[in-house]
Amino acid sequence: MIPWGGLGCCLSGAALYLLGRSSGRDADGLRSVTRVSRLKDLAILLDTASKVLPLIVxxxxxxxxxxxxxxxxxxxxxxxxxxxxxxxxxxxxxxxxxxxxxxxxxxxxxxxxxxxxxxxxxxxxxxxxxxxxxxxxxxxxxxxxxxxxxxxxxxxxxxxxxxxxxxxxxxxxxxxxxxxxxxEAIKDDIGTIRIQRPDKGPFYVSPKGIDQLIANLGKWAKWYQFASMGFTVFGLYLLTKHAIDYFLEKRRRSELQKRVHAAAAQRQARENEGLTEKSEEVSDDIKNDQLMLDICVICLEQEYNAVFVPCGHMCCCMTCSSHLSSCPLCRRRIDQVVKTFRH
Structure with missing residues (x-):
């Protein structure tokens, strides 16, 4: 199963990181613009800076x-x-x-x-x-x-x-x-000065001063970086937890299958020797061995008394069956567990 929660958190962290970098670049861009304290000086500035256009002010x-x-x-x-x-x-x-x-x-x-x-x-x-x-x-x-x-x-x-x-x-x-x-500041042929959107660079129209704009962008950049780190760490935690749980479950299933196959082999050996068809005079030792073969392959304490639907296998007790989602023998999904009774 794909760990969508962890992947979503990591992707959110990456998006916030990019937003933080964008805000940081915008703040740096505003710091580098030319500040014009008096508008009458802008015409002189444009004349002297004609060789380094575009001029961002x-x-x-x-x-x-x-x-x-x-x-x-x-x-x-x-x-x-x-x-x-x-x-x-x-x-x-x-x-x-x-x-x-x-x-x-x-x-x-x-x-x-x-x-x-x-x-x-x-x-x-x-x-x-x-x-x-x-x-x-x-x-x-x-x-x-x-x-x-x-x-x-x-x-x-x-x-x-x-x-x-x-x-x-x-x-x-x-x-x-x-x-x-x-x-971007430009001047046309008749001397009219205009401020317009530059091809590359910031374009702001705001009631806030330039210093306040830079401070706000810096705060947003720090917040984005902090949130990005939090989402990324939490996403990595979810992914790591999912991976550990997956390998532990895989190992548990492998051990369970080994137990089931070993019990089935012992049962087959007993049946081949005819020990399972003996009369009531069978020895107490063989009865104990038979009882061991009928125990739950999960807890190894209770007799198995549960049938899995739809596969029909019976190898677990009702208590252990309540914790299973798939059959230990064939790995098919368990839709229903039916309790059985012995005469």
Missing amino acids: TVSGRVGSETPINCEQSGLRGVIVEETAEQHFLKHNDAGSWIQDSALMFSMNKEVPWYLDDGTGHVYVVGARGATGLALTVASEAFEESGRSLVRGTLDYLQGLKMLGVKRTERVLPTGTSLTVVG
Whole structure:
């Protein structure tokens, strides 16, 4: 039998180890980026570093836009807006009870060109929705209950549904939000500076500072390494235990088969000599030998009184049979044990 528990733990440990290495590499990548304290210095840095492009930098500032979006529900002004609507309902399951569930009705995303401004200059951010760490603020959340129309309610009930209502959520990246961006800095022909995802390297848009991002990645890397070691050790323990149990069981079965074959050989020898067909005047010594041949091959104390189904072999007592899953003689699986009685 394959030790799936041990293999699963070892594989989980390997996966956590890879995650830990990835987090460690990300932390090292953030440590190596160029820090720009003032946005106006980025243009000069790009001019001087044109020969060593791509240039990965980290900049900070407040979100701004020349054409911000006015949110309909919350009234906020933002540069990225995400609106979703979820239908909430009760559905009839196979057990005959009602459980609550939901389904997405629609999702709409809006984004306008936006930049970071620190008072000395500004740089545009491109492709922020695909960056790590971007979290939109929940600007508004409203639940509209479904109407109580008799016809609609009857149709939904026949389909095994009870409509509860629609939940509308609006998430936004408001103007004025302080952000830290890590990415590739480029400048186009007209002098506009942008931060975008690099071909190779980190790309972060987060309200956390660069030092906090590095510290968090370092903590995750250590946690992954610790968890990886724990899962691996436990998995190796399970695999080792399974291997030891397998060899001990194999050895026990081998010894048991030797006992059974030896007892069968003795029985055959007695039968060939005609000792088993003697009358009641047989000697006490031969009776004792016969009794020894009728004892359980497991405990060697009780007489065997159990028949294994379906193979039909009888070589063990009922007590020992309760601990067996396969016949000691033919190794077939035991489906049932039937107790026998002697006259």
